[in-house]
Amino acid sequence: MSELLEVDNLRISARNDDDELTPIVKGVSFTVDRGEVVALIGESGSGKTTIALSSLGYTKPGLEFTGGEVRLEGEDVISMDSDQLRSLRGQRVAYLAQSAAATFNPALTIGEQVTETCVLHGILTQEEADARAETLYRALELPDPDRLGKRYPHQVSGGQLQRLMAATALCGKPDLLVLDEPTTALDVTTQIEVLKAFKSVIKQEGAAAIYVTHDLSVVAQIADHIVVLYAGEIQEYGTAEQVVEKPSHDYTRRLMHAVRPPPAAGQGDETSGEHRREAPALEVKDILAGYGRTQGGVPSITVLRDVNVAIERGHSVGIIGESGCGKSTLARVMAGLLPAAEGQVLLDGEQLKPALEQRKRDELQKIQFVFQMADTALNPRQRIDHILGRPLEFYLGLKGEEKRRRIGELLQMVELPQEFAGRYPEELSGGQKQRINLARALAASPEVLLCDEVISALDSIVGANVIQLLKRLRKKTGVSFVFISHDLSTVASFADEIVVLYAGRVVERGTTDAVLSPPYHPYTRLLISSVPELRVGWLEQTMQTQEAQAGIDRVVTLTEKGCPFFDRCPLAIEGTCDEETPPERKLTGNHVIECHRSEAEFAQ
Amino acid sequence: MLWRAILGRFGISLVTLWVVSILIFIGTNLLPGDVAQIILGQMATPESTAALRAKLGLDKPPIQQYLVWLQNVAMGDLGISKAGLGAGLGTPIVEMLGPRVYNTARLTLLVAGIAIPVSLFLGLIAAMHPGTRLDRSITFATLNLISVPDFLVATALVLIFAVGLGWLPSIVFLRGDETGWVLIKTLAMPILTLVILVSSQIIRMTRATVLNVMSSPYIEMAILKGVPRKRIILRHALFNAVGPIVNVIALNLAWLVGGVVVVEQIFSYPGLAKLMIEAVLMRDMPLVQACAMIFCATYIVLIFIADIASILSNPRLRHPK
């Protein structure tokens, strides 16, 4: 193997309004050999995307090269003029952006955008390019390859666009691919599919690649070499095996530590105490909810159907599902933000009014909602002590010295220094804001805390710390948790019980151990097998299994009859699963699977 | 889907026009004392006022009056004006409007014909070279021009071209049979004023629209794909900017509807707006109503065109799933 790309002591700085330079990339060097995948890994602000873009001789507006060289086959791309850059980008280096939905031009056909570059640079004629595009569509397992080129970007799904991005990049047979977090925005079951397609296409084409991501488990599947970055500097640089299996640097170890182990039985917190006979802290029964105009009591867009969940006192229940499955809607129904069209919400066995406005203040106090995005959940015009002080005043009637003391205690509880009381939200980092967000909910002394994707917007190390904090808070306060997430490993590491939602229906529920060990519902099985494991070679193994076949992304719709998972299910029974609502199969304990197949059949 | 959106917009425009007609009707009937009294003046006997009132249908309840008025307007009968009163019952408004509408339409169409190409050119030039000297001077000049009163531009132009250089007349005197060079010279001042005012707006908004498109991720992607600059602008950016730009132009031509008022007055241009001012000064209510309806209808049509432009430029509506 010979060196294709050499990044040599690269320095990039940001210029602000005062013309001052702030270094963003501080002397980074690494090489990419032909046919090799090098991963740049780091958290937000590490400079990984900036470094990757430098191989195309490009910096984002406001940034500039301040030193070093980036050599492609010995030729420095930083010093190229605009004509040279154009042919470099058109013919030799191709870029895949994070959000394909935004990077496709809405007004042009997919075919034109895929073939544009190689035709413009005279690599292929339009006919050859169209034929090559079609070959790539097939290789990337895209539906309807012969007519796909004539469609417009908004007519295909997000996962498909992400793969079309790859087709665009590969069409001109570049020497080097730059992939910038290409699977981050996707659901797990879609991610594995896209990852698989990328890996095999890269291998087929023999191209080299730079793969930018924050996710170590993904890196382990695809990279030959790994560059670990922090604040624009290399922390560790070595082969994938070496970095993943024997990390030598402290920061890499911390990153590894933050990766939650793959979901498996026996991870959840110990179920506290024996099963008590009293009413659950919070319970929802036969919920039907949705948006839009209601007709005969049924909303025009139904999001949830026949949902039953009970949260025992002091327990934590994880609700898991992919985007659009209705998990956030369920939390909103519980909080009263979205009144359910049918069904009941019970607090301590007492029925609550469906709408927020009709509930009493002490009922509201007992259920507290923690919003996903701390950035938007805290009023930017209020100081932290006002944010935390308001619920104390509102629910508990605390004033003056007593209130101030309690604010101090709350800050201590979420492990933040006391002087934060006098700051505004924008003076805090993302993780700190999320802690304030939690503290505000705790200020009400609630019985149930509804946590909606509370760590999904955070970097992995920060997110892991917040999970640790949540565990300590649970022990300390005995509050019940409803923990909503799209990430099965996160839920598995925190919850006593798990509810799996698919297209607005509960497909499986039970204790964490029961849900994460056989027998599985076919969808749960797919979810579990889709979570990347932090070991080299996992992807190849998984690709052999039949579950992977079900991962092909489809438009998920809530059907009135039959099982919503029917069209993806490897065990589907034609004529039954698409016609009849699956029965609740009660297994050991309170483990429930909704499926037409029997226990024995799951085990296969 | 596309047709439904367009039909929907059309429906909204009709409803708006109807609500506007109500507002104008209410507006012109705010004060006690009615058209009959205004027409005949203080000296009229109660009998003659009552007779005229009956003839004009003013003795009926307001809602019925409105309906009669609306029906007449729809049939093309805009009522009678106070002007030329003395012997009979005044002049039918339709007759008075003809030449005025012609003059105003001629003026605005000439302005649009000059302003649109000029301002698109300057707006695109500015957007293609953002931050350069050229761009900064264009933005600075246009910002100043949109900030100042219309009559400042007009008076400054008169001082320069009529008084200082003596090239052009400071007042428009139309006999109606001018052609060629004479006509151009006669209309030059109001046209120049309006072109400067309308162009400043269109230039700024065209620039903002194109820059907005140019900063979108798909343009950055096109740059990273090595697409040549010319193609990025002509195929990737302009394709997406065309709808918003047509929208901008239509909205600014709608603005022109208000802009002619001051300009026609300054240059004594015998157009519809000047007629309306005269009507307001003489409290000739039927004439005010008629002029206002024509202006508002034009305005609503232009806004409708602007909306259609945005609908047509939306690929989601043009190519449904």
Added chain:
Amino acid sequence: MSESQQETGPSTQFEELPDAPPKRKIRLSWPGKIGVSVLIFWAIIVAIGPMIAPYHEADILDEELFIVPGSDEMYPDTDFQPPSKIVLLGSDYLGRDTLSRILFGARTTIGISFLATLLAYLIGVTLGIAAAVGSKALDMSLSRVNDALLSIPSIMFALVLIAALDSPGIFWLIIIAGFIYAASVFRIARSLGQEVIVSDFVEAAKVRGEGLWWIITREVLPNIAMPLATDFGLRFVWVILFISSLSFLGLGVQPPMSDWGSMVKENLSGLVYGSVAPLMPALAIATLTISVNMIVDDISAATGGKLAKRMIS
């Protein structure tokens, strides 16, 4: 940091990196700085203009003032005189001092426009916020009527109302301008309010059980105050131009009061003699309106042009 906090606080070695660069502060460019100075200048004139004016606004200057020493011309013209030591900005069609009339007129023009803008804000923001937080039916009906009002060019609307009211005084002028501009204030207040009302922090307040009043005054208003203040500047400019245009058409402020717009109209006949009398008040308006626009331009540059975009659309 004290020791105890170091234990609980985040580790110093690999601190969480900031998510975004700090917000840009509003920086005044040099046109912006000039704008602020001009604005302050006019504010002072509004306060003390009549006191420092060399003559009264209605004073028709004496011929004697214009007699050139040594000349035998005993009865010189006093109207449309060019700027000189006696009349710094020249005299008008009746032989009044233009400078004095501008200094007096500042109070009328700026005062009327300011009150009208204030009125427009009072109506527009109240109804706009009501539409944003209120029921769907309320929002629909308010918005429909508002759309219709916006479909009438503002000058047309004013002409109809002025004709109906039969040469109204200053009071009605303020009411008319305030009412007409309330429609566009309504639109912006409603869209700003709607944006905030669906934000997570308002939702958090609702889940807490806060009342409507608390949500409006503590959550919504503080977050839309800044963009509204900027819009107030722009709206003020438009109202000045609007009132001046009406006065220019002879339908606004009536003589003998001096107002910048009507001053242009009165002296229009001087244009043919090359008199600057109609130009000076027009320039006075321009200095004021350009200044406000320069300042607003700097503010919207600092907010990434988001504000400007909303105001155009």
